[in-house]
Amino acid sequence: MNIQDNYLKNKKNIFFSENKDIQTYREKLINIFENDRFDKKNNESLKNINIKNFTDFKYKYLISEETSVINNNQENSYSIVSVNGQCSSFKDDKIEITKILDEDYNDFSKNDTIENNDHFVNLNSLFLNSGFKIVIKKNHNIKIKISNIITDDDLTIFQKNNYICEEGSSLNLIEEYENKNNSTSNLLNVIKLEKNSQLNHFLIQDNSPNHNLIITTHSSCKKDSTYTQKVYNFSEGYVRNFHYSELIETNSEADLQGIFFLKDNNTSNNKTFIKHLAEDCKSNQVYKGILNDRSKATYFSNTYVDQVAQKTEGYQLSKGILLSDNASYFSKPELKIYADDVKCSHGSTIGPIDENAIFYLRSRGMSKIAATKILISSFINEELSSIDDEQMSEMIQKKLVRYLSKVK
């Protein structure tokens, strides 16, 4: 079924389908799908995947009533169970959780940072069926853990979450994606950081082989705010982590980190697009991958420095270890600099595990497999040892041990 028929058939289950402005916008998106020949060569969202698997799909969505928000005031922490992309409403003096509204949708659709050839974002905008909005109130410092549960096989979740960190607020956000069913989750996070706010965003991804997870994040940072994203991808199914970031006011910062552990025939696509639009802003990216068997990964990174963005610091680094001759990791970091007083760098190192290091460790009595595992652990040691949250650190270590147990 083509996109238009699919949309029309399921319109009643899709958010904001009665809103005329949104309808007009969606008609434009449908046209893009009908006219685009899916040029893989110049479109990062299409690398290593068959787009037809995602555009020619059977729409299925179920509303669940089992969502929950539990808060522990003493620790300023909240646990959210989001089911099929939905979340209960909640309000106290620190946070407010609501459904997303037409105005949030419209606000985002006018943003031009995400190119209109990002087909997954377009699919999300077209078939939106879930999502929520969380506002962190001014000057509050809180922690939220979200368990993202998908209840059934063959569901197609198109979810949009809005996060707004008000002035002076700080949020530690931990999101877990651990689904064992054959569904597709297409999530768009839209994050706004007001002046002097901070968001530390952790995403732990560990889905089964037939579960597709597409996460796109758009963050915008105002003066003195910092957005940090750390993604730990242990999924056995397809994962796409794209990040679009705008540093719109001075002294704001985006710090992005992604670590992925791939095996079998799995694929992970990563992309970042950071716009430096004001002075004294900083961006830092570190993406590391360990790839076994026939797995594939891509990392496309574009840091744009506007001519007004003097004193910018922009760093990009990607590293990969290929544990098999059949694994591949394509990395393309790019800088576009239009200001003259900047510090920017990019680097990429991908290759097999260091044979000299293996020889050194084995010459001290360590087996080849133990040496390989210790070198893999050391490759990501810096990133893993920087995790402050003890519970999360333990969880990630366990997943790492599980991954390493399959390395032969």
Place this chain on the structure above:
Amino acid sequence: MFLEIKDLSVKIENKNILKSLNLNINKGEVHAIMGPNGSGKSTLANVLAGKEDYEILNGRINFKDNDLFDLNIEERAQEGMFLAFQYPVEIPGVNITPFLHSAINSKRKRMNIEEIDNLSFAKLLKSKASDLGINIDMLKRSVNTGFSGGEKKRYEILQMSILNPDLAILDETDSGLDIDALKIVTDGVNKLKTKDNSFLIITHYQKLLDYIKPDYVHVMVNGSIVRSGGSEIAAEIDKDGFQKFQ
């Protein structure tokens, strides 16, 4: 015989490096191999340790009644062979202490000796490090990462003293060391020497042999040992160079 190398020929990337090399080492002996650059000294060290880049064309090596070629790299180490590297590899993120702890226990496991626990190992490591003038803080760092040339060599000797090998091969351990560091390193080696272990010392210079007295000195040229004798050979080389052996 403790180590017996018989008629060993080895090549790498179509280049013959070792050519019908013979060498016998008995328990408790210290042997030195001297030779010009490119004579194959480090190749011999690497082949003994089991590096897999080389193709063995001919010959055999027996070590403690084992056919060495039947043992892989780690089995050789567990059997008591130790190579102190000419260029120790930097391994960021691998902490020295757990790495060495794991190494010593892998050897103990093969020898059917009870594994050493964390506390006893920490004590052992601290005492050996102190003997070698190694700062305890260094043991919190990653293997060889950010070490100076001298620190790397000292750390090799620390590993050697922890693992207490039956045969230690020192591949140009003196290179890059100042005189004070050389003394610390050689003192460390001399402390380890017993009637039950043996040393194979590879060097360009006589200086190292002033501190570690060899029982035998061999001159290696173009992949073969061309002369063997006592310390007088080292003095001869120091005076006249390797030219006359080529």
